[in-house]
Amino acid sequence: MSGRAQPLVVGAGPAGIRAAQALVAAGLRPLVVDEAPACGGQIYRQRLVPDGRSAEALYGSEAGKAQALHRDFAALTGHIDYWPQALLWNLRDGEADIAVAGENRRVAYDGLILATGATDRILPIPGWTLPGVFTLGGSQVALKAQGCAIGSRVVFAGTGPLLYLVAWQYMKAGVEVAAVLDAAPFSAKFAMLRGLKLFPAIVLRGMRFVAELKLRGVALHSGVEGLRIEGSREVSGVAWRSGGREHRLACDGVGYGLALRSETQAADLAGCAFRFDQRDRAWLPQRDAAGRTSVPRVYLAGDGAGIFGADAAERAGERAALALCEDRRLPVSLERAARLERELARIDRFRDVLEAAFPFPAHWAGAIAGDTLLCRCEEISAGEARDAIGRYDIVELNRLKAVSRVGMGRCQGRICGGAAAELLATETGQGIEDVGRLRSQAPLKPVPLVLQPAARDRETAA
Amino acid sequence: MPLLHRITRKDHAPIAFTLDGRACEGRAGDTLLTAILSHAGAVRQSEFSGKPRAGFCQMGACQDCWVTLAGGERLRACTTPLAAGMSIVTQAGRAS
Amino acid sequence: MSQRLDVDVAIIGGGLVGSSAALALRGMGLSVALLDKGFCGAQASGVNYGGVRRQGRPRAQLPLSQRAHAVWPRLSSRIGIDGEFTRSGHLKLARGEAAMAALEAYAAIVADHDLGIELIGHNDLRERFPWIDGDVVGASLCAGDGHANPRLVSAGFASAARRAGAHVLENTPVTGATRNGTGFALEAGEGVAIRAGALINSAGAWAGPFAASFGEPVPVSRIYPSMVVTEPLAPIMTVNTGMEGGGIYARQVERGNCVVGGERGLPLPDADFSRPTGDGALAIMNRAAELFPAMRHAQAIRFWTGTEAAMPDSNPVIGPSSTTPGLFHAFGFTGAGFQIAPGVGEVLAELVRDGATSTPIEAFSIGRFADRATMPAAISDRTADGSGAARPPEPEHRGDLS
Numbered sequence: 014m015s016g017r018a019q020p021l022v023v024g025a026g027p028a029g030i031r032a033a034q035a036l037v038a039a040g041l042r043p044l045v046v047d048e049a050p051a052c053g054g055q056i057y058r059q060r061l062v063p064d065g066r067s068a069e070a071l072y073g074s075e076a077g078k079a080q081a082l083h084r085d086f087a088a089l090t091g092h093i094d095y096w097p098q099a100l101l102w103n104l105r106d107g108e109a110d111i112a113v114a115g116e117n118r119r120v121a122y123d124g125l126i127l128a129t130g131a132t133d134r135i136l137p138i139p140g141w142t143l144p145g146v147f148t149l150g151g152s153q154v155a156l157k158a159q160g161c162a163i164g165s166r167v168v169f170a171g172t173g174p175l176l177y178l179v180a181w182q183y184m185k186a187g188v189e190v191a192a193v194l195d196a197a198p199f200s201a202k203f204a205m206l207r208g209l210k211l212f213p214a215i216v217l218r219g220m221r222f223v224a225e226l227k228l229r230g231v232a233l234h235s236g237v238e239g240l241r242i243e244g245s246r247e248v249s250g251v252a253w254r255s256g257g258r259e260h261r262l263a264c265d266g267v268g269y270g271l272a273l274r275s276e277t278q279a280a281d282l283a284g285c286a287f288r289f290d291q292r293d294r295a296w297l298p299q300r301d302a303a304g305r306t307s308v309p310r311v312y313l314a315g316d317g318a319g320i321f322g323a324d325a326a327e328r329a330g331e332r333a334a335l336a337l338c339e340d341r342r343l344p345v346s347l348e349r350a351a352r353l354e355r356e357l358a359r360i361d362r363f364r365d366v367l368e369a370a371f372p373f374p375a376h377w378a379g380a381i382a383g384d385t386l387l388c389r390c391e392e393i394s395a396g397e398a399r400d401a402i403g404r405y406d407i408v409e410l411n412r413l414k415a416v417s418r419v420g421m422g423r424c425q426g427r428i429c430g431g432a433a434a435e436l437l438a439t440e441t442g443q444g445i446e447d448v449g450r451l452r453s454q455a456p457l458k459p460v461p462l463v464l465q466p467a468a469r470d471r472e473t474a475a
Numbered sequence: 476m477p478l479l480h481r482i483t484r485k486d487h488a489p490i491a492f493t494l495d496g497r498a499c500e501g502r503a504g505d506t507l508l509t510a511i512l513s514h515a516g517a518v519r520q521s522e523f524s525g526k527p528r529a530g531f532c533q534m535g536a537c538q539d540c541w542v543t544l545a546g547g548e549r550l551r552a553c554t555t556p557l558a559a560g561m562s563i564v565t566q567a568g569r570a571s
Numbered sequence: 572m573s574q575r576l577d578v579d580v581a582i583i584g585g586g587l588v589g590s591s592a593a594l595a596l597r598g599m600g601l602s603v604a605l606l607d608k609g610f611c612g613a614q615a616s617g618v619n620y621g622g623v624r625r626q627g628r629p630r631a632q633l634p635l636s637q638r639a640h641a642v643w644p645r646l647s648s649r650i651g652i653d654g655e656f657t658r659s660g661h662l663k664l665a666r667g668e669a670a671m672a673a674l675e676a677y678a679a680i681v682a683d684h685d686l687g688i689e690l691i692g693h694n695d696l697r698e699r700f701p702w703i704d705g706d707v708v709g710a711s712l713c714a715g716d717g718h719a720n721p722r723l724v725s726a727g728f729a730s731a732a733r734r735a736g737a738h739v740l741e742n743t744p745v746t747g748a749t750r751n752g753t754g755f756a757l758e759a760g761e762g763v764a765i766r767a768g769a770l771i772n773s774a775g776a777w778a779g780p781f782a783a784s785f786g787e788p789v790p791v792s793r794i795y796p797s798m799v800v801t802e803p804l805a806p807i808m809t810v811n812t813g814m815e816g817g818g819i820y821a822r823q824v825e826r827g828n829c830v831v832g833g834e835r836g837l838p839l840p841d842a843d844f845s846r847p848t849g850d851g852a853l854a855i856m857n858r859a860a861e862l863f864p865a866m867r868h869a870q871a872i873r874f875w876t877g878t879e880a881a882m883p884d885s886n887p888v889i890g891p892s893s894t895t896p897g898l899f900h901a902f903g904f905t906g907a908g909f910q911i912a913p914g915v916g917e918v919l920a921e922l923v924r925d926g927a928t929s930t931p932i933e934a935f936s937i938g939r940f941a942d943r944a945t946m947p948a949a950i951s952d953r954t955a956d957g958s959g960a961a962r963p964p965e966p967e968h969r970g971d972l973s
Contacts, residue, residue: 066483522803
């Protein structure tokens with residue numbers, strides 16, 4: 014290999030796309046790797062084949078942004094190396110192991126931009142593992158990328174802006190939405206008024222979703238407590254308490270989520286320092302306003318470093334690429350960098366508004382019933398986890414994992430880690446920031462046992 | 476009972492596959508998860524409790540939707556496109 | 572926050588050795604302070620492969636190993652949990668005639684130790700263990716050996732010691748240990764002061780400096796055994812397997828995951844922590860799929876490494892200090908500490924109370940490192956098992972001898 018190694022961009026969602034674009038504009042040729050077959054991340058996820066729906070039908074008000082991103086990434090062909098359906102599963106000291114088509118490619122990189130995005134955040138509720146229950150994000154992917162509804166009569170539950178967006182998208186697609194159940198108290202919504210002076214269009218759009226849902230006769234409930242999903246082999250209904258009484262509804266699909274959680278595993282492997290973020294109520298890799306981390310030449314952009322949304326991801330991706338260029342002593346527009354940071358700061362303030370309007374119901378964690386599964390991969394119930402805490406005097410999360418198996422399954426704690434921390438904190442009377450965080454380890458996702466070193470790696474190694 | 480209901484691609488090219496020995500059809504553009512759940516109510520049985528599972532996140536994070544093909548191959552259904560001739564076994568569980 | 576403790580015995584290192592000693596000492600009515608710089612059992616005790624085996628150990632370790640052997644089936648009554656101990660048998664495979672000859676030689680050498688070793692030829696092996704493939708010519712089976720869950724067992728002993736009344740101080744690193752009259756004075760954590768009549772150094776990979784501070788430096792180095800874990804699989808492996816000459820060892824837990832070891836990880840900048848190497852992991856994964864074809868479709872979902880202490884002759888240091896009465900050492904198990912540790916704990920308790928133990932431990936005397944000229948070379952009557960024996964351990968602490 015001659016010259017310097019390539020910069021590596023992990024993720025081809027809005028952050029990764031803008032990062033790659035800015036690197037190319039600066040004369041660099043990055044390697045972009047992404048697990049999906051096409052760019053766009055989750056929010057702007059593309060269908061596998063055309064299906065006759067317009068961009069507006071798929072992406073609503075954000076259709077223009079989605080199309081621009083897809084188009085701009087396509088325009089990078091020939092200027093970047095791009096590996097779709099590629100899994101980065103290990104990182105160390107400037108080398109990455111990436112599994113593509115059953116073989117392992119070891120790449121050296123010089124400059125690493127992690128744009129790993131986010132997934133839904135949940136707290137376990139009774140029945141959450143039943144067939145027919147999907148996350149809010151999953152419900153949206155089913156509709157957007159696969160043109161399917163998760164049921165014929167669907168309930169959406171949890172909280173967060175995605176709750177109303179997905180419910181509205183299903184309604185517009187002609188699916189019967191039986192109810193929208195929001196854990197946030199109704200009064201929390203008044204916080205959105207503060208958002209009017211920051212991003213009025215977003216706030217008004219949200220209000221329109223609610224109004225149209227109401228007009229369609231969808232039952233909207235706030236301050237939902239005691240949420241449980243009913244059914245024996247698949248979803249048959251939901252039950253909850255709100256407005257001072259018990260409710261029950263029949264349904265055959267549930268979309269559930271409590272906003273999003275960042276995918277931080279690659280940052281952990283890269284050696285980034287973490288800090289506890291009160292707003293996200295999660296440990297996040299430290300980043301400065303430009304996206305630099307505690308590790309030289311490692312940068313973060315997008316929801317993988319804290320939940321800021323797609324618009325922020327585009328800006329953060331570009332800003333991180335500029336930081337990488339700055340650090341390589343390449344000329345960079347300071348004005349552009351400053352502008353991006355100003356826009357990101359504005360979005361940051363808006364995120365405070367959203368968190369106030371859709372507060373995470375942390376108090377649900379203490380009430381998780383003993384027979385509700387905490388870890389769905391290993392099928393460990395909340396009761397079993399509590400028993401382990403008592404039996405082994407556990408005060409720390411990795412320790413809880415070691416003795417109870419929570420977080421040891423295929424998802425390696427992605428789904429249950431946050432909830433396990435909440436449960437541990439509640440059981441031991443500690444603050445959520447004092448129980449530790451699950452340490453990431455290779456492989457970042459399951460890899461085939463028979464993964465072979467790529468032929469070209471075998472050659473160069475010889 | 477099918478868990479996923481098609482809104483689009485109902486008339487796209489059919490793709491033949493086998494589900495627990497039963498001949499089924501998916502549509503061009505399906506992931507394996509969509510194809511299975513448009514016919515059935517589960518993609519696998521939990522190896523511990525035997526209870527049915529049908530995925531959760533649809534985006535390759537939760538790892539709940541791993542399926543086994545008749546030849547033993549393992550695939551994550553939500554991120555794998557359906558291919559003609561796939562023979563999926565959902566009753567695989569822990570049976571030896 | 573200052574704390575002052577006066578105890579009969581202070582134990583530095585709350586791994587399986589220290590925790591089992593603490594429990595045994597409490598059973599004798601002695602007061603105990605058990606200290607660990609982190610959580611008890613988080614180091615070698617909790618991150619080893621989980622093999623519970625006597626087979627393959629040097630002769631000198633066998634009396635101790637047999638003593639420990641009696642503890643494992645009784646874990647429930649001892650510590651309240653069975654630690655997932657399974658008496659599956661340990662099957663050591665031979666890939667070639669030379670390896671088979673080595674297994675035969677070992678079986679002969681230890682014939683008087685009652686291990687019940689059975690040598691198995693090629694045809695018998697194919698019939699009884701059809702799930703093993705590759706060019707394996709034969710094997711040695713020790714039916715009474717097995718495996719257990721290191722995370723549960725180590726944490727379990729520490730919790731049992733705590734319930735039995737030991738003062739268990741976790742996240743409390745010992746910063747100083749000195750002789751004080753006829754006893755010892757320890758400083759630890761934030762203002763913790765301990766006075767103890769006797770002291771046990773079971774600090775594993777961190778034991779070297781403590782030994783050195785009492786005038787008996789020893790060449791402790793670190794190894795980082797690295798494991799691969801598969802997703803839960805249908806039952807395949809009916810025994811805990813190893814390979815004569817090293818290279819791979821594998822077992823299947825009751826829940827179905829297969830644990831495969833045989834490679835070494837590398838230390839991170841902080842040498843207390845380590846990372847599996849991508850190459851090492853891939854190598855062991857492919858080797859496992861070759862040897863156990865039923866695993867070939869499995870997904871690997873987890874790797875782990877941990878820090879273990881190694882001695883140059885692969886035998887631990889166990890026994891009284893050569894310089895300081897009342898001080899006892901037990902560390903350096905070189906990747907073979909798990910099975911033997913509960914026995915070591917009982918022996919340490921006897922040494923503290925009686926000044927002697929019924930189990931022969933002279934071969935593990937710290938004195939063997941006192942004179943560099945007579946430092947023992949690698950012992951030849953043992954077979955190098957498991958963890959990549961061909962690769963030299965990364966030297967970490969060599970005391971005054973380096």
